[in-house]
Amino acid sequence: MEKIAHSLLRDMKTKPADAQIPVIVKYGKFHKRPLETLLAGTRPSRTFRIIHAAALTTTPKVIESLSRDPDVERIWPDLPVRVCLDASVPLIGAPQVWEAGYTGKGVKIAILDTGIDPYHPDFAGRIAAAADFTGEGPQDQDGHGTHVAGIAAGSGRASKRRYRGLAPEASLYIAKVLGREGAGLMSDVMAGIEWAVEQEVDIINLSLGGAPPCDGTDALSETCDVAVEKGYVVCVAAGNGGPAPYTIGPPGCAKQVITVGASTDQDEVADFSSRGPTTDGRIKPDILLPGASIISCRAKDTSLGNPVGENYTELSGSSMATPHASGIAALVLQARPELTPAQLKALLMETALDLGLSPNDQGAGRADAYAAYLEELTPVTPSPGGKGCLLRLLGL
Amino acid sequence: MGKIDRSFKRRLMKEPETKVRLIVRTRDEPKTYRSLLARRGIKVKRELALIKALAIECEASAALALLREGWVVSLEEDSEVRALT
Numbered sequence: 001m002e003k004i005a006h007s008l009l010r011d012m013k014t015k016p017a018d019a020q021i022p023v024i025v026k027y028g029k030f031h032k033r034p035l036e037t038l039l040a041g042t043r044p045s046r047t048f049r050i051i052h053a054a055a056l057t058t059t060p061k062v063i064e065s066l067s068r069d070p071d072v073e074r075i076w077p078d079l080p081v082r083v084c085l086d087a088s089v090p091l092i093g094a095p096q097v098w099e100a101g102y103t104g105k106g107v108k109i110a111i112l113d114t115g116i117d118p119y120h121p122d123f124a125g126r127i128a129a130a131a132d133f134t135g136e137g138p139q140d141q142d143g144h145g146t147h148v149a150g151i152a153a154g155s156g157r158a159s160k161r162r163y164r165g166l167a168p169e170a171s172l173y174i175a176k177v178l179g180r181e182g183a184g185l186m187s188d189v190m191a192g193i194e195w196a197v198e199q200e201v202d203i204i205n206l207s208l209g210g211a212p213p214c215d216g217t218d219a220l221s222e223t224c225d226v227a228v229e230k231g232y233v234v235c236v237a238a239g240n241g242g243p244a245p246y247t248i249g250p251p252g253c254a255k256q257v258i259t260v261g262a263s264t265d266q267d268e269v270a271d272f273s274s275r276g277p278t279t280d281g282r283i284k285p286d287i288l289l290p291g292a293s294i295i296s297c298r299a300k301d302t303s304l305g306n307p308v309g310e311n312y313t314e315l316s317g318s319s320m321a322t323p324h325a326s327g328i329a330a331l332v333l334q335a336r337p338e339l340t341p342a343q344l345k346a347l348l349m350e351t352a353l354d355l356g357l358s359p360n361d362q363g364a365g366r367a368d369a370y371a372a373y374l375e376e377l378t379p380v381t382p383s384p385g386g387k388g389c390l391l392r393l394l395g396l
Numbered sequence: 397m398g399k400i401d402r403s404f405k406r407r408l409m410k411e412p413e414t415k416v417r418l419i420v421r422t423r424d425e426p427k428t429y430r431s432l433l434a435r436r437g438i439k440v441k442r443e444l445a446l447i448k449a450l451a452i453e454c455e456a457s458a459a460l461a462l463l464r465e466g467w468v469v470s471l472e473e474d475s476e477v478r479a480l481t
């Protein structure tokens with residue numbers, strides 16, 4: 001079964017036994033059997049030579065039997081290529097949430113980063129406020145912040161919705177805390193967080209970090225935790241120091257934030273994604289989300305990443321995984337505004353797809369927008385005096 | 397934990413004339429200490445209200461002197477953070 005991609009396994013479990021599922025089967029270069037024998041009598045619709053593989057449509061039972069064949073190396077779902085969407089957004093179930101009527105409308109996302117290109121068509125009419133903490137002005141001269149904002153909330157207008165972000169109708173609050181070289185000081189980020197709190201945003205996105213390791217007691221991490229306690233959802237990048245352990249830097253080690261590592265479109269943890277634990281022994285990251293080869297908005301006159309035309313560019317990093325989390329948070333908060341940051345974090349973790357890796361590699365697994373949206377949260381009844389049952393029994 | 401990380405303190409002691417950027421956590425509202433620091437020639441860059449702190453810039457020797465102040469809860473380096481691509 002481990003030869004079957006996680007997303008395909010999940011698909012197989014939800015489909016009837018006689019369902020026809022399109023797959024791509026990769027087999028060993030040196031097998032000596034005729035292809036139809038190897039593919040359990042199923043005729044491939046296409047064969048490939050660059051990788052030794054065949055595309056075919058078959059049942060979950062045949063897929064399982066193929067996975068036991070020693071000549072078969074890997075089986076992936078043959079996903080439809082949609083002209084309206086990039087790969088990561090459908091992978092994590094956002095289109096189903098949009099179809100249910102939730103696009104982040106009315107939710108405020110603060111992006112604390114290198115600024116934004118305010119004239120990019122994908123943000124038209126949705127930048128509610130901007131502030132500069134670098135002295136350079138709010139314009140994005142690096143490109144990182146524009147890319148991050150596009151993942152969280154780009155409308156995809158300049159790409160006929162192909163590169164649409166997670167919450168395409170959310171409002172954006174832009175704090176420029178990193179300069180044109182993509183660097184800044186902890187205190188600039190802390191000032192940006194205070195500004196976001198003053199603006200009464202709902203979600204704060206931090207696709208940035210300092211040198212690892214850390215234990216969550218530094219000033220920036222504690223500022224993040226205070227913001228969470230005040231009711232703000234804070235999504236933070238784990239870092240790009242993987243695959244070694246103890247590679248999460250501040251503020252990724254903050255206790256109450258949602259720390260986001262990077263996965264691939266094949267639902268594997270990205271090698272570069274930082275790993276836990278924190279130096280005080282806590283498990284991190286909390287979740288994974290796609291962060292490899294993500295195409296999103298390109299700021300004017302910047303050349304960061306691999307440009308894809310005038311308006312988009314491709315970047316990799318836990319910076320890219322983090323706004324996926326902020327975008328999911330915006331969709332879920334629009335549907336269920338009563339959720340506290342702690343409840344939202346628990347919801348994302350409980351509904352994440354377990355990739356079967358160590359908790360310090362994957363956290364709870366790869367988060368899923370649709371699963372989080374669907375999950376019924378057990379109502380939380382506040383206890384008298386705000387204390388738990390045991391403390392009340394003890395009279396404390 | 398004390399007011400300062402030991403290895404950071406050693407760095408400050410080793411080069412007392414070096415300019416350093418610090419985050420000072422304060423016992424009371426940070427604005428209370430602004431003028432006091434200014435009188436000592438310490439530049440206050442930001443007041444940070446969420447955790448009661450000040451971002452300052454001064455010589456390492458002046459930073460070490462702050463450790464003797466009762467209102468100083470802790471001192472740490474105002475470290476660099478970077479975009480994570």
